[in-house]
Amino acid sequence: MTPGRWWHALEDGRVQCDLCPRDCKLHEGQRGFCFVRQAVGGQVEMTSYGRSSGFCVDPIEKKPLNHFFPGSSVLSFGTAGCNLGCRFCQNWDLSKARQWDRLADQASPRQIADRAVELGCGSVAFTYNDPVTWAEYAMDTADACRERGVSAVAVTAGYMRAPARADFYAKMDAANVDLKAFTEDFYDKVTFSHLAPVLETLEYVARETDTWLEVTTLLIPGLNDSEREVAELSEWMAGHLGPDVPLHFSAFHPDFKMRDVPATPLATLRRARAQAKAAGLHFVYTGNVHDAAGDATSCAKCGATLVARDWYQILDYRVTPDGRCPDCGAPVPGRFGPSAGTFGARRMRVSFESVPL
Numbered sequence: 001m002t003p004g005r006w007w008h009a010l011e012d013g014r015v016q017c018d019l020c021p022r023d024c025k026l027h028e029g030q031r032g033f034c035f036v037r038q039a040v041g042g043q044v045e046m047t048s049y050g051r052s053s054g055f056c057v058d059p060i061e062k063k064p065l066n067h068f069f070p071g072s073s074v075l076s077f078g079t080a081g082c083n084l085g086c087r088f089c090q091n092w093d094l095s096k097a098r099q100w101d102r103l104a105d106q107a108s109p110r111q112i113a114d115r116a117v118e119l120g121c122g123s124v125a126f127t128y129n130d131p132v133t134w135a136e137y138a139m140d141t142a143d144a145c146r147e148r149g150v151s152a153v154a155v156t157a158g159y160m161r162a163p164a165r166a167d168f169y170a171k172m173d174a175a176n177v178d179l180k181a182f183t184e185d186f187y188d189k190v191t192f193s194h195l196a197p198v199l200e201t202l203e204y205v206a207r208e209t210d211t212w213l214e215v216t217t218l219l220i221p222g223l224n225d226s227e228r229e230v231a232e233l234s235e236w237m238a239g240h241l242g243p244d245v246p247l248h249f250s251a252f253h254p255d256f257k258m259r260d261v262p263a264t265p266l267a268t269l270r271r272a273r274a275q276a277k278a279a280g281l282h283f284v285y286t287g288n289v290h291d292a293a294g295d296a297t298s299c300a301k302c303g304a305t306l307v308a309r310d311w312y313q314i315l316d317y318r319v320t321p322d323g324r325c326p327d328c329g330a331p332v333p334g335r336f337g338p339s340a341g342t343f344g345a346r347r348m349r350v351s352f353e354s355v356p357l
Helices: 109-119 132-149 162-169 184-191 195-208 227-240 266-278
Strands: 007-008 016-018 038-042 043-045 056-060 071-078 122-124 149-158 174-178 212-218 247-251 286-287 305-310 313-317 348-350
Touching: 007 184, 043 132, 056 109, 109 122, 109 132, 109 184, 109 313, 122 132, 122 313, 132 162, 132 184, 132 266, 162 195, 174 195, 184 195, 195 227, 212 227, 212 266, 227 266, 247 266
Parallel strands: 071 122, 122 149, 149 174, 174 212, 212 247, 247 286
Antiparallel strands: 007 016, 038 043, 056 071, 056 348, 305 313
């Protein structure tokens, strides 16, 4: 176990975890809501440091990040546990894991950075389950990656307290933050959390950091996909984050405790995309579906297609080496190289030393 960074002692002998808004108050030996932070010896310890549920090399677009070195490969991994309780979780076997040690790989931050370089990955992604719950491990890995010239990417729900948030995003080169809905009622009843802290995270990352930010909303039929809610979400993003933060509308498929809800129709995603663009957002994408128009990156000024995609495959890449549209010269927000990567749509399992049973 590794000492946690954000906690304080209470007068009654308990310790309070200050990582996220849950403010879990723990007796000795007790674990927090996330299950991986535990009161040990009068402090909060992180029980999952150095252990992972598995490593894979993915296309960066799968995170999803469409404006962060398109076509490049990313070494992705997660651990176990989560500080949200989403009833629709599509990685519930990890986020709700309890007896996870038998399945875990073991790797130090340095080993992960070295393996990313060996594999030709431009970045390492903290994903599959929310890296907020294992922030110390993610941050140390980000430091090791930076020393090797590898970028650090967080895929997260953004549910953090301000001090931890500042420490965490100081280490991240890019992030995709899930904005799961735009009503407190949804966050309360479906995720067992609250909306306001997530909005605070989004504004903080967009305004106060150099972290490249993209946002994802999983549209769930009948729960967060109404025209009104999509309009309010899009207008908030345009006004608070700016028009150049990319927004991904992704399709839900039945899973975990919401197997009775139908999958999201393509028509819903296309309607939401049109609404968001009408609200002033320049870069809006559709995900988890085959939709060439919703995959493409187009110039916000002249409309020219700059990056054509087929799922995670780059078909055409026209962003200039200095990050501009070749037709009108308008800058393209994001992080772009002189050419696109060629990793494609592959998914490659990577093994580290297994943890003994």
